[in-house]
Amino acid sequence: MAAYVYLDVSQKQEYIYKNNKLKDNLLRSFVIKAVTERLSSESYDISDIQSNLGELLSLESYLNTEFKEQFHFEYSGGGNSIIRFSGAEIAKSFIKNYSFHVLEEYPDLELYISMVDEEADKDTLLNLETENANKIRELLMKRADKIKDERRAQFKRWSYGIEEIDKTGRAKIYEEKSYEKDSCHKDSIRELILRDIKAEVEDKNVRVTSELNHYKKENGKSYIGVISIDGNGMGDIVKNVVDFEGLREVSEYINNVYFTAIKNALIEHAEQKQEMQKQFDMVGNKLLVTPILQAGDDICIIVEANHAVGIAASILKQIISLSQDDTYKNVTEKYLGTKYLTACAGVAIIKHAYPYFEAIKVAEKLCYEAKNFLHKTQSSSSNYQRQTFINWEIVQSQVNERIKFEEYNKNQDYNQKFTVKPLCIDQCVGIEDDNIISFDAFFEIVNQIKIHNQDRDNMDSISSFISNSYLEGIKQHMYGGVEPYRFFLNINKEATAELQAIVEDAIGRKLEHLLISEEQNGSHGYTYLINDVIELLPFVGRGDKE
Template identity: 25%
Template sequence: MTEYVLTAIDTTRIQDYIFGSNRLAENIGGSELVEMATHQWVYEALPPNNNVDAATGKLDSKHTIDTLDAEVLYAGGGNTVILFKTFDLARTFASQLTRRVLKNAPGLELVIAHRRFDWAQDSLAQIVSTTLSIDLARKKQNRAFSTPLLGLGVTVPCASTGLVASRIVEKKPVSLEIRAKSSESVQDRSLDRLKAKLPKIQQDNWEIPRDFDDLGRIKGEESYIAVVHADGNGIGKRVQAIASCYSTPRQNRDYIEAIRDFSQSLERAATTALSSVVNLMADAFIADPALASHHRERFPLRPIVFGGDDVTFVCQARYGLSLAVRYLEAFEEATQNEPAFGGKPAYACAGIAIVKTHYPFARAYRLSEQLCRSAKQMLKQKQIEDSAMDWHVAMSGITGSLEAIRQREYSVKQGLLHMRPLLLRDSEVSWRTWTVFKTLLDEFIREDSEWFDRRNKVKALREALRQGPDAVTDFLSTYQLDALPKVGTINVAGYEKTGWAGDRCIYFDAIEMMDLFTDVQRMVSNSVTADGV
């Protein structure tokens, strides 16, 4: 019998840990500590005889558990999975790792599960699945919840977390958790990792933002940011498919190679997609020096979570939709080019929360997550394989669920004012697509359009849409218009006369986004065309 131990590592309450602060630098620091705790610190806690280059994180496939004390199967998708020669080695590893997390990343919670198995008799694919779906889940449910000591005697609460402050930093009381996130070493490491993975972000020595105000806020003006959260579709099903293909003990090594290749391919594809977003914004800066000057050479985009199919970045609000679309397009392209995906692209969904710069960031992030889920639910309901997106503009506070907000703010007698969520590309199943929205938006913001710079007419149309089809007909008569802008892909009779397709308004979303959208892709393509001429 050849017995090994499988160890799986996961984190809990990760969103609260990363996004619980209203300071961008602290969110960035939290993300970097999570990255370190699930990668670098894991590798450094392994017994010396392992298959990982701790400096680069590269896995050596030539050396396997039969000649090692520990073999990392993969690190990605929020989990790290490792084989150990003995249970004592696994327990020593867990002790060293958790001690380091407690010391260097206060507030971050790890969950670790171990499972013994017989390499010759047990299916490793099944062991991994059981450990992740049952053992880790049971550990999370049964763990003793941490109850932080909120103070004895005279104490001062942390400005960011409300926990007991341990030091005054920049005239603000901060807790151990915030001290760790804000430390110079963690911030520098985060910046170095960002530059290494996304090199164009520093091409012309632009300042990389460490504060939300650096994303494009102009003093004296009301400013908005976009919180973009994107997540791959059906990644879990692909992992299950790999497990099904290598489900016998004789295929254990083949399973390791397949799941490792897939994990690495997914990470490369997501990084390539995010790099495409950064490159697009950088190209816009290069194409339009006035734009860079407007932003005072501060790059108006900052990735917070990246390295897997779960990506979060913040940017100046006007670029949010355009950059989110580019991420979805690039993710499809990158996965299709990865061998582990077998030539079949993976799709993704994105949620974009557009909020005031100093809006509570944790709420903004939760809204972006809800919007991403909304897009996924639409795909599931319509049984469509595609990418999709949803967004919300929060002019004031956000109370209640996304469904409640839309019922309150976008529901009228005729139906719903919004067409969101949208499919990324044209479809025979639905007219609610990015192409339709973008075509209509262009009609309102294009300089040669009859709607451009005619705010009174647009405002009147918006109010007419709220009142229903009859009010839109009256509006057209009042302004002596034959019809509203048309889109060839909308197969709904008479929509250009009423503004509605059944119980969905067609034009409201475009009007709402008029002042909050810049077509970054068009800006870059126009510059390329001009240079070519």
């Protein structure tokens, strides 16, 4: 009888971002894919791919060489594979030999392989309540998790104090056998990593690059945006799959929706950038992007700071729209139980010189914080789930732990919140009864202020009132408490009236002194809406439209 093998890698982030070189991070991300997934597709044969890999070990090539016609990929994607072998002994031989090769080539990669033998494990499989394919998958994952739980704690002696130290502070390894030493194939592998997205967007005013220096501006401060996106409820979706064919269908569906969402969002913002550059007689530079990771519903990309929040929001909107499109609608209805896919995004906007791998951690944490809002919302419309959120932060300096002063503090007898984030993408009104703000409404406020400030020569325009000094004054008085803040708004009546009009038009509700008031646990609280607006204004392209 057949035997099934499951491959998974633990500590992916630690492996990918082991050093601070972007090019090496891209390569390490691809190593995980090559070691755990099937690389070939309808468009590309493994022999064509392998010619670019050089000596890089890949799962599919190894199987084709050592176990030809003795295996079948039941599922492959997202850094995992389930492979069916014709017998238990063949599966055991694969596990023993392949794991040895991976350990030899990549000693710091944590690969876990579990096995289910239909004959030996038939009683265990019968006791599981799920369908047959789900039983096999469930048992494979349980055994992989058990192996992970049994691993030794990662306390390592890096050096005895007498060795030469490498750039990471560890003892330098000589004659290391690694893909990083195979320099003749490095460029080919990078091209392979970026191949699919390049083919879709590079003729659409988008430049795909693996060089962070390309983001550096000649004049002024240089910032980049790191976007982390993660799908919601993927585990529940997989539970609705009853066989391996369905698992492959869901995997292909997720990959296609997310890849197309990225492509469409980049093209949309590249067009906006070109229009803006024509408007201001600027040089027609292409939109820069650096894809770091796209494994199923897990996305990490680097983009220009002025487009980062907009691109992240556009990707989330595209995921919602595409999952309802006729191409994918049947799969959505079959496996989701909801009208569309949802996801959350975190965006870290950082200075060019900031360690970007630290920014990735910040972006992932922001995405996690956005997900914490999922249980706080209820749909107010049959067409919207209110389960798609975006969060961001402008990181000005490197700190070990971010201080959440702006999120909450207590002043005298009332509570203050200085942020309205995360914002809801799939919300039909500007502000809901639970005081969660729609991203579209918020971005409309930002855009209206930005647009009016472009016409400073027209004294009849709103820009004669809402000046940068006025906005800076709001921010300074805000941190002094509600009373100084209100006093400042009251003595700048014209500017405040204009700003309140913009906010009211965008969110559909009048907010006294631009404050969201609420009672919570017997204590009165205020949330400052305008603080996030002022913070984001410098990082939105002039006249950008969402």
